[in-house]
Amino acid sequence: MYTMLAVGGKELRQVWRDPRTLLILLFIPAFFLLLYGYALNFDIRHIALAVQDRDGTPKSRELISGFVNSGYFDLAAVARSEADIERLMNTNEIRAALVIPEDLGRRVRAGERATVQVLINGDNANTATTVMGYALRIVTSISGQLQPEQRIVERAPPLTIEPRVWFNPELRSTLFLVPGLIAYIAMITAVVSTALSVVREKERGTMEQVRMAPVGTAAFIIGKTIPYFGISLASAVGVVLASMALFDLPMRGSWMQLLLALSLYLVGALGTGLFVSTVADSQQMAFQMAIVVAFLPTLILSGFIFPISSMPGFVQLLTYVVPARYFLVALRSIVLKGAGPAAFWPDLVALAVYATSVMALASVRLARERR
């Protein structure tokens, strides 16, 4: 116990004194959060919208406020005619227009189908399809009877629903991606910091010196992991808080559950770092291994960016050994949906299994290394 504390205390002092480690632990998360956060921010907001309301009924006003309140559209002009819209479009005062036919209110009341027209500036095909996606969803959410008639002005691409819409039905791409980002950053900091710290001891020869002492591998591993666990947990919570401030990430569930999920995930990540360090002999090699066994899977195979359900079968099988996969389910459930443990306990169990196995594997390898 005492040796464990000694190893831990020594580690903390070293981290404190070593600018490189501190950099990894503090600045890399901040850097990734900003870089990826904004790069992955696919949302297009504040689209200047013109409305031509030829109906003027409560239903038409409901539709208009649906657009405005979505947060995506800003009401920039009220158009009186098609010519008006064309002029506003050409002068770039608006990027989108909503045309409501005169019989909309009556048709909805009569239970008939009604068509609303959405016009979008098609300068940028990507933006146009995304905006069309938003409009589509708003229109159908107001009433199932409404039939949006989509028109993209100029070089209009055939309207296809943007693939992002598949895995982000709420069309909140930032909110969907930020949890993945949190998982990714936590993985990087935890794996890199432990792996480098052990490998550095190997390079320096202190590892061999420590192994000469009658300290058990367990005390060494636990002592070494504790400070990094504390630091990476603090760093991960910081990333969560920053995501709330920067990207409006909600917190609909319980903090305790979030901390539990985070802890299980981080222990697995620290174990992965230790495992990497038992294989790698140099910091450079450790870094490269970490990329292959931790970063890439977390980025590609976790459902962070690419939905698991749309992966080929054998790749889907691979995702079962990627801890971020389970963590993301738990994180999204807690943060976005406010769901209770019923929704994600199997994932917590999977995280615990991963953490235990990888820690055991690392201990066995560390203990055997001298042979």
Add this chain to the structure above:
Amino acid sequence: MDAIAVRDLTRKFGDFIAVDRISFDVKQGEIFGFLGSNGAGKSTTIRMLCGLLAPTSGSATVGGVDIRRDPEGVKRRIGYMSQRFSLYEQLTVNQNITFYGVIYGLGGAALDERRRYVLDLGRLGGLENVRARDLAGGWRQRLALGCAILHEPSIIFLDEPTGGVDPLSRRQFWRLIDDLSAAGTTILVTTHYLDEAEHCHRLALIHAGRLAAIGTSAELREVFSGRPVLEVQASQPVEVMRALETFEDVEKTSLFGMSVHAVLSAPDVDPAGLADRLRLLGLEVTSIERVHPSLEDVFLDVVERAGAQG
């Protein structure tokens, strides 16, 4: 009983035999030197004796403990300083001592006493709060030694303890080793500095994983009994060396800086006559005299014979 007893110790890495059936004994309080060029297998032998590496075959006891059966027991009884001074660069002298003390199970008053001893031994007084990385070579070396003997081991293994340290610090370090040995500590030390070998009570020369010779330095020099060694100073040492090698009564030659060492094949060869024969060939000889064979002569000779035997 011997402090260290080694029997046919062997270690293979794959097909490569790094240490090949080495046997020797080290008496208590002895400074035992392990000499060999880089890659000879010195560190591998030491790491096996310390319980860090399992032997492929053979056996050894260290402090009476079998290294195969109880490597942890070995660890408790010995001190080990690896070829890199294994200190935590970011930590201060005091923090390094505390850390190594605690992992060896020291604490409280015992640790404080050993701390004072180590600071005193390494002349580290006043440097307690200096970070290890800011220490000069000699001080780092003595701190590393101090950390390795905090738990008062009776047997110490030092793997190239003087690498990269200035000559003055090296001399101080050896004085320290002498003191430890005088106090009854057994020391097994590896080095490739042959001048340091003179500090050792007994030496083992190892070459390509094999024990090539063992004994006191005087005993080792006996390979040259009946084969005098001459040192020739000349302005053209390489030409002189070539000429000497053609002489019947010269067994072999080697170059030591600007002088040539010639091993004669018989005890009664006249150095002056040899000088004359060189001059006849038009080579200038500044001086020629019989010298005491150095350990380097011994080493080269032993290695050559080992090579000849295959």
